[in-house]
Structure formats: C-alpha cells, structure tokens
Amino acid sequence: MEPTFSSSTDLIVAGGGPAGVAAAVAAARLGVQVTLVERYGFLGGMATAGFVFPFMTHFAGDRPIIGGIWGEMLDRLAAYPHGFKASTHFGLRHFCFDVEGLKQTWLQMCLDAGVRLQLHTLISDAMTDGDTVTGIVTHSKSGREEMTARLVIDATGDGDVAARAGAAYELGRPADGLMQPMSLHFRLAGVEMARMPSREEINALYARDKSAGLIHNPRENLLWFDTTYPDQVHFNTTRIVKVDGTNRDDLTAAEIEGRRQMHELVGWIVATIPGFERAYLLMSGTQVGVRETRRVIGEYVVTEAELLAETKFPDAIACSAYPVDIHNPAGTGTVMKHLPFGAYYTIPYRALVPQRLEGLLVAGRPISTTHEAHSATRIQAVANATGQAAGTAAYLALQHGVAFRKVDTEELRAGLRAQGAIV
Numbered sequence: 001m002e003p004t005f006s007s008s009t010d011l012i013v014a015g016g017g018p019a020g021v022a023a024a025v026a027a028a029r030l031g032v033q034v035t036l037v038e039r040y041g042f043l044g045g046m047a048t049a050g051f052v053f054p055f056m057t058h059f060a061g062d063r064p065i066i067g068g069i070w071g072e073m074l075d076r077l078a079a080y081p082h083g084f085k086a087s088t089h090f091g092l093r094h095f096c097f098d099v100e101g102l103k104q105t106w107l108q109m110c111l112d113a114g115v116r117l118q119l120h121t122l123i124s125d126a127m128t129d130g131d132t133v134t135g136i137v138t139h140s141k142s143g144r145e146e147m148t149a150r151l152v153i154d155a156t157g158d159g160d161v162a163a164r165a166g167a168a169y170e171l172g173r174p175a176d177g178l179m180q181p182m183s184l185h186f187r188l189a190g191v192e193m194a195r196m197p198s199r200e201e202i203n204a205l206y207a208r209d210k211s212a213g214l215i216h217n218p219r220e221n222l223l224w225f226d227t228t229y230p231d232q233v234h235f236n237t238t239r240i241v242k243v244d245g246t247n248r249d250d251l252t253a254a255e256i257e258g259r260r261q262m263h264e265l266v267g268w269i270v271a272t273i274p275g276f277e278r279a280y281l282l283m284s285g286t287q288v289g290v291r292e293t294r295r296v297i298g299e300y301v302v303t304e305a306e307l308l309a310e311t312k313f314p315d316a317i318a319c320s321a322y323p324v325d326i327h328n329p330a331g332t333g334t335v336m337k338h339l340p341f342g343a344y345y346t347i348p349y350r351a352l353v354p355q356r357l358e359g360l361l362v363a364g365r366p367i368s369t370t371h372e373a374h375s376a377t378r379i380q381a382v383a384n385a386t387g388q389a390a391g392t393a394a395y396l397a398l399q400h401g402v403a404f405r406k407v408d409t410e411e412l413r414a415g416l417r418a419q420g421a422i423v
C-alpha cells in the first residue's frame with residue numbers, strides 16, 4: 001500500500017520552470033510561505049530538462065523590456081565560467097547560457113528567498129471545493145500526498161493543475177487541433193567552428209541530402225546556435241509532428257522519433273559538414289521539448305493581431321517583442337511575423353486568471369492566448385515575467401484577502417516595478 005499523508009502551505013507553485021521559479025521567488029521574498037513542487041531533481045523546466053536553448057530575446061530593439069527576476073538571473077549566471085553571452089539570430093538579440101550554471105542559479109535564488117522545495121514530486125491531481133482550487137495531490141518516493149494551500153499557481157507548462165481542476169482550455173490550432181511540433185535539442189562538441197561553412201552553404205547541403213533521401217526529418221533546414229563554449233554547436237532541428245504533449249503514448253512516440261532523428265542528423269553532420277569531422281554528441285535533452293499543449297482560457301484571450309498591433313493593455317504585467325513563431329504543426333515550414341525594430345507588446349494580468357475557478361492562477365506557457373499568439377508568448381523570458389507577476393499577485397491576494405480576479409492591477413504593476421520588473 002502506498003503511504004498517504006497531508007500537508008498545508010500558503011502558496012503552492014506547481015512546476016519549477018522559468019515561470020514557476022519566478023512565481024515562487026517573488027512570493028517568498030514578499031513573505032509568503034511558498035512550496036514549489038517539481039517532478040525533476042533540478043529546476044529550469046524546458047531550458048534544463050528539455051535542453052532548450054538559447055534564451056530568446058527580452059529586448060525591444062536595443063532596450064531590455066524584461067527585467068526583475070529574469071535580469072537578476074542573468075547577472076548571477078554571469079558569475080559562472082561560460083555562464084552567458086549575448087548573440088544575434090534572425091536580427092534578434094538572444095542569450096546563450098550554460099545549462100549547469102542555470103540549474104544552480106535558479107536553485108540558489110529559490111533557497112535564498114526561502115522557498116520550500118519539493119523535488120522529485122509529480123503532481124497528479126488538483127483538489128477543489130466547488131469552483132475553488134484548494135490544493136494538489138502528488139506522488140513521490142515518500143508516497144501520496146494531499147497538499148492544501150490558500151492559493152495555487154499552475155506553472156507546469158501544460159496547465160496540469162488547471163485541467164485537473166476543471167478549467168476550460170484549448171489544444172492546438174482551431175482547424176485541426178494540431179499543436180506545434182516537439183523537438184529534441186542536442187549539442188555537438190569538438191567542432192572547429194572557424195572551418196564551418198556559411199549558414200546558406202550548410203543548408204544547401206541539407207536540402208540536397210534531404211531530397212536524396214538521406215535525411216528523414218520534416219524540418220526545412222538545419223537550425224543551430226553558437227554557445228558559450230568555443231567548440232560547441234547547439235541544434236534545434238529535430239521535428240516531431242502531430243503529437244500531443246498531454247498524452248503519454250504520444251510523448252513516448254516523440255522520444256523514440258526524436259532520438260532517431262538526432263542520431264541520423266549527428267551521423268550526417270559529422271560526415272558532411274566541414275569543421276565537424278572530429279565532433280561528437282555531447283548531450284541531448286533529458287526529455288523531448290514540448291512547445292505547445294493546453295492554453296487555459298482566462299478572463300482575456302490574447303490574439304496574434306493584438307501582439308502585432310503592439311497592444312499596451314491597461315493591466316499589463318509583462319512586455320515582449322518576440323515574434324509570432326509557428327513551427328508547422330503538420331510538417332515542413334516555419335511562419336515568423338516580426339514586430340518593427342524597437343516595438344513591443346504587453347501581456348494582460350487577465351490572461352493569467354482562469355475563467356470561473358478561484359484560488360488558481362496560471363503562469364508561463366499555458367496562459368490564455370490563441371494558438372498563434374501562444375507561439376510568441378511561450379518563450380522563457382516571458383514565462384518568467386508572467387511567473388513574477390503571478391507570485392506578486394498571490395502576495396497581494398493574501399494580504400488583502402481578495403480573490404485572484406479581484407487583485408488591484410495598478411497595485412500589482414507598482415509592486416512589480418518596485419521589484420525591477422518592466423511593466
């Protein structure tokens with residue numbers, strides 16, 4: 001028989017990715033008793049477990065527009081050897097980082113803030129009382145735990161808690177429900193980068209050998225990034241389509257196909273591209289990267305048109321200039337729609353507040369957007385900014401004894417500014 005026990009806390013943060021760590025750190029620094037529950041033995045979410053890389057832009061043109069906990073994390077990461085460096089891709093400023101430095105940075109920030117960590121703990125269910133979320137059910141080596149809380153923030157990336165609590169959500173694009181493809185990230189070391197041909201030349205080789213039947217991968221080109229190391233190249237090139245990250249069998253199939261594609265690509269790269277003759281596979285994600293699953297329907301649903309129109313919402317809690325970026329859910333091709341240089345849009349607090357349910361906020365990837373808008377708001381810096389807002393909103397809700405949907409957004413925005421966030 002599995003041992004069963006119970007506990008209680010003020011705030012549960014479900015999931016320790018960029019959204020969850022920011023939510024936990026922000027709330028704990030404000031004096032809230034926070035328990036962060038994470039299924040892996042380390043923090044960071046897709047950036048560490050999925051080896052997703054690099055941090056896409058938190059700039060609008062030449063100006064940072066995400067600060068706060070994200071900015072602090074970058075400052076701390078800089079203290080690690082090979083910690084981080086700025087780079088440019090598609091004309092956007094992004095940041096390369098060291099994955100082990102990131103794991104330790106997020107961990108130390110949580111410990112310094114007094115967050116209670118429960119690692120190696122899978123959340124399997126939500127507890128509710130009518131329309132109010134009252135806690136979560138977890139499973140770990142210790143057994144089954146019922147953890148109650150005054151408030152819960154769902155930062156699982158998949159909206160697991162919200163879905164189990166009965167929140168309305170959508171999956172995929174309206175026409176056929178397909179979600180963005182998954183990708184298994186991997187990295188090669190031992191590369192003589194000075195000998196690498198241009199991106200155009202490499203992709204001409206890729207196109208040639210793909211049409212010759214040597215590469216079996218729906219992606220149109222090889223997508224790679226430089227790193228903080230002089231001889232390592234990071235690949236975001238596998239593409240696994242028509243899979244659902246909330247389905248165990250699809251996840252299993254995606255891991256199998258992602259690893260098949262990776263080994264095929266590694267063999268081809270080493271055999272074909274100058275500079276890679278002595279390269280070797282250094283590392284891949286602990287898990288396949290899942291770009292899109294549930295989008296929890298909130299008090300407001302953000303659309304692509306609003307992002308491209310550079311909308312400044314009155315209850316804005318985060319800014320971003322990241323483009324609409326849809327990897328074809330069905331096969332080849334990637335749609336990118338950029339904002340003008342220096343332009344940015346905002347994300348409203350209402351997109352974090354699920355309809356109907358009380359006691360629950362959603363932060364990070366599953367916030368309330370359309371499929372198209374999600375492709376822009378899903379990146380790590382934005383997830384982190386929404387997490388910081390959620391954690392701060394939890395403090396205000398507890399302090400004033402009000403529901404999440406009644407939090408004074410002017411007070412929230414002022415609180416975020418006081419923490420160095422840009423709103």
Ligand SMILES: Cc1cc2nc3c(=O)[nH]c(=O)nc-3n(C[C@H](O)[C@H](O)[C@H](O)COP(=O)(O)OP(=O)(O)OC[C@H]3O[C@@H](n4cnc5c(N)ncnc54)[C@H](O)[C@@H]3O)c2cc1C
Pocket residue numbers: 014015016017018019020037038039040043044045046047049050052053054055056057121122123124155156157158160182183184236288289290291292363364365366378379380381383
């Ligand atoms: C292939 C791919 C490429 C991408 N490229 C980039 C890029 O280049 N740059 C960029 O900035 N962003 C990129 N993204 C997007 C970005 O990585 C994610 O959208 C972002 O990490 C979302 O943050 P999050 O905190 O909401 O969720 P996640 O990062 O997914 O974190 C969720 C956390 O919750 C935990 N968790 C989930 N379910 C449970 C459960 N039931 N019980 C316990 N713990 C749970 C997970 O283990 C994880 O730690 C990419 C994503 C993918 C998949």
